[in-house]
Amino acid sequence: MLFRRRQPPLLGVDISSAAVKLLELSRQGDRYRVESYAANPLPPDAVVDKNIHNMEVIAKAIRSALKKSGTRLKHAAAAVAGSAVITKVITMPASLSDKELEEQIELEADQYIPYSMDEVSLDFEVLGPNSQNPDMNDVLLAASRRENVDNRVAALEMAGLKTMVVDVEAYAMENAFFLIKKQLPDLLEDGAIAVADVGATMTTFNVLYRGRIIYTREQGFGGKQLTEEIQRRYGLSYEEAGLAKKQGGLPDSYTTEVLEPFRVAMVQQIGRSLQFFLSSSAHRDVKALALAGGCASIGGIDRLVEQKLGLPTIVANPFVSMSLGPRLDVQALRQDAPAMMIACGLAMRSFD
Structure with missing residues (x-):
């Protein structure tokens, strides 16, 4: 463990239908700090129904946002829309090793996914013991058409970034949710x-x-x-x-x-x-x-x-308890804060 390589810090990149949003976070103890951020608008036809339609335009917007933000990070976390993902909780024997579990899921996944396995990107997460049978684990299975994942990875690559994580927007939102707890x-x-x-x-x-x-x-x-x-x-x-x-x-x-x-x-x-x-x-x-x-x-x-x-209703501000780096346009960040929840949840993947 002493010599285990640390995962490189990740830039959260949220590609929405209106804009590309980038966020870089650091953390000291339990407190986060915003190091860099940028939001760049997209023309109305670049992303349609959360699907990438114009990769070159998106890559250009990401490059522009990178320059504007001043970040030096080269590794990124992105997300696909929840509507593009099939999720299912299945049960697997708790005795399986990680490798055995992966092999078993690959064998059985076609029971749960209505596409050819050649067409999907698949991942899973062990949620914990099943409430009815402690000898079994609940496992969350998530699958998306491969093109949904590949298009995002390709756009980021064209902009000079290497994608380390492709998440689901809903889980990124869930990840960032605890940041607004103090508002509630x-x-x-x-x-x-x-x-x-x-x-x-x-x-x-x-x-x-x-x-x-x-x-x-x-x-x-x-x-x-x-x-x-x-x-x-x-x-x-x-x-x-x-x-x-x-x-x-x-x-x-x-x-x-x-x-x-x-x-x-x-x-x-x-x-x-x-x-x-x-x-x-x-x-x-x-x-x-x-x-x-x-x-x-x-x-x-x-x-x-x-x-x-x-x-009782609040406007979400994931940065409310964070410190802010000296390079930031604080007024712009405050204005964009409610739209940065997904980018925030993605940037937090640096600290998994």
């Missing part, structure tokens, strides 16, 4: 917490219980609809509309005529997802809601959600 005091022990991640094209509604995701639902709703309405109403290009949305400078009527209807629609989407969960689950005690994703930065959205849904 006294609510976590005996109740479920919802996280609504409202991105550019997709809203992912996760419910966590004791730090583990127990429910996920995706809805085709996001900030792109607001950008397109700004574009249509004010005669701007898509890029100009995106900048105006973040930086301001729109007519006075924007708030009442464009932003407010979008805020109302966003609350309705979150409320609908919450009702789906409550009607399909034994859990009836969602204690609080955290808003993540780019749309969580819309001013006052947390208060509106809390008012309409009757749940």
Whole structure:
């Protein structure tokens, strides 16, 4: 163990439909520090339905973000969308060694995966003893079409990075969840917490219980609809509309005529997802809601959600207890914080 090679530190790289986000963390004791970060926008056709459509554009955006961030890391962790992954918990004899377990899973995986094994990337994690039979272990099996994984690895490689880990977005979100616990005091022990991640094209509604995701639902709703309405109403290009949305400078009527209807629609989407969960689950005690994703930065959205849904609501900030390196644009990091949860969960894989 003394001479065991340490895993190289990993850069968390989140490739979403709207942007490439990079994050580098260090850790001293139990405290994390943000060393570098960058977010670079993507054109609307680079990633469609969470699938990479234009690898060269994404590689270029990653290279630009690397330069902007100033990081020197060359190893990365990326993630595929939960909708592109099949997961199943199976049981295996606890007596199997790691090698025997791997061989056994490879032999039996085709029972659980509806694709040819030549077409999938497969991984597993031992969760622990089965509650009904302690001689068996519960094993989480995860599989994705190989192209979903290979496209991300190839884009990062084109940008000069070596991919060491390909995670699942939901697990990266789960990994980062404990960072926002301090924003939710006294609510976590005996109740479920919802996280609504409202991105550019997709809203992912996760419910966590004791730090583990127990429910996920995706809805085709996001900030792109607001950008397109700004574009249509004010005669701007898509890029100009995106900048105006973040930086301001729109007519006075924007708030009442464009932003407010979008805020109302966003609350309705979150409320609908919450009702789906409550009607399909034994859990009836969602204690609080955290808003993540780019749309969580819309001013006052947390208060509106809390008012309409009757749940204590926060805007997720995974950096709230972290120290910050001297190279950072602190204001930009604060603005982007809710959209950095997945990048954060990926960067934390450095410390596995």
